Amino acid sequence: MRIVKWFLKACPQNFIIKHPFPGTLILALFVFSFLVLYRPLGTHAGRFMGYEATMATYSVLASALLLVFLVFWKRLDYFSDKKQWTIIKELITIVVSLFVFGTAAYFIAFFMEEPAVRWTFATFFNSLKNAFLVGLIPFLFFTAMNLRYWFLPEQVWQRESLSGDELFAESREEPIRIKSRLKKETLEFYPSQFIYAESEGNYVNFFLRKKDKVEKRVIRNSINNIEQQLYKVPFFLRTHRAFIVNLEKVMVKKGNTLGYRLKLFGVEAEIPVSRNNTKVFNERFLEYQNEESH
Numbered sequence: 001m002r003i004v005k006w007f008l009k010a011c012p013q014n015f016i017i018k019h020p021f022p023g024t025l026i027l028a029l030f031v032f033s034f035l036v037l038y039r040p041l042g043t044h045a046g047r048f049m050g051y052e053a054t055m056a057t058y059s060v061l062a063s064a065l066l067l068v069f070l071v072f073w074k075r076l077d078y079f080s081d082k083k084q085w086t087i088i089k090e091l092i093t094i095v096v097s098l099f100v101f102g103t104a105a106y107f108i109a110f111f112m113e114e115p116a117v118r119w120t121f122a123t124f125f126n127s128l129k130n131a132f133l134v135g136l137i138p139f140l141f142f143t144a145m146n147l148r149y150w151f152l153p154e155q156v157w158q159r160e161s162l163s164g165d166e167l168f169a170e171s172r173e174e175p176i177r178i179k180s181r182l183k184k185e186t187l188e189f190y191p192s193q194f195i196y197a198e199s200e201g202n203y204v205n206f207f208l209r210k211k212d213k214v215e216k217r218v219i220r221n222s223i224n225n226i227e228q229q230l231y232k233v234p235f236f237l238r239t240h241r242a243f244i245v246n247l248e249k250v251m252v253k254k255g256n257t258l259g260y261r262l263k264l265f266g267v268e269a270e271i272p273v274s275r276n277n278t279k280v281f282n283e284r285f286l287e288y289q290n291e292e293s294h
Helices: 002-007 020-038 051-073 087-112 121-145 163-170 223-230 275-293
Strands: 176-179 186-189 194-200 203-210 213-220 236-240 243-246 250-256 259-264 270-273
Touching: 002 087, 020 051, 020 121, 051 087, 087 121, 176 223, 186 203, 194 223, 223 236, 223 243, 236 270, 236 275, 243 259, 243 270, 250 270, 259 275, 270 275
Parallel strands: none
Antiparallel strands: 176 186, 194 203, 194 243, 203 213, 236 243, 250 259, 259 270
16 A cells, blocks of 8 residues: 555656657657767668668657647546656656657658568567666656655655746746835745745845845845735745745645644745644645646
8 A cells, every 4th residue: 555655656757758849859869969979779770871870860850749739638627737746757758768769669660661571569669768768767767856856755756857837837827025114124025935934033144045045135124024924925924933934835744733844945944834733734735736636
């Protein structure tokens, strides 16, 4: 049962799957470079062109067909929502993608190779084997970049894990302007940039993610006043007398009803949820996730 839950754990999408056009382009370049540099698996020139041109044609055409497949694949209900991406979806998509890639290479060979009896299971299996041996490398490279998410306990999918997503979100958002007790002091940011705010004496520290970097900004005010200024944003929540967090940035929740510790995307600090706030946190967080899934 535990292994089944692990396969259903949320995780980021592989780059090739998430961005089919640049992803399949990278795949084509890798496959072509690999075939030209190492000439593995008994590869040889086609009947119409030299070796390099033959390998380029295989790589480009097979990748183009894979691109078309991924575009349609991601329109299927089960695979359409990247916010609900899981390990099992990732593995299934990689296996099916490589099967499509190998099948495409098999049919392309009918036009590229010398006349021969190619309509055999052995030939088809050989094309699939070659596709998995070579094409699996770039897929695994991008999966390995996200592998840590596969083993985090109580993993919650973070929808804005890439700066490009944040920039797109910003283009649709209204900026927030925070007023200070000092007349000439203000702070402006987009909701998607906010990670959390922490009270420190007569000041409040804001932690904002801008262009893949976390910035700390300090403003003179009370956490109560800041909470009032942020109340219109539904996914900002006061979790503790000294902390306000962005529910979109929550990756891991530890603890029980006596109190939680939150791990937020982009920062090392663990943010507390006080015992008195655990109920409202659970309600708001569950409500937010339900809204995101629709």
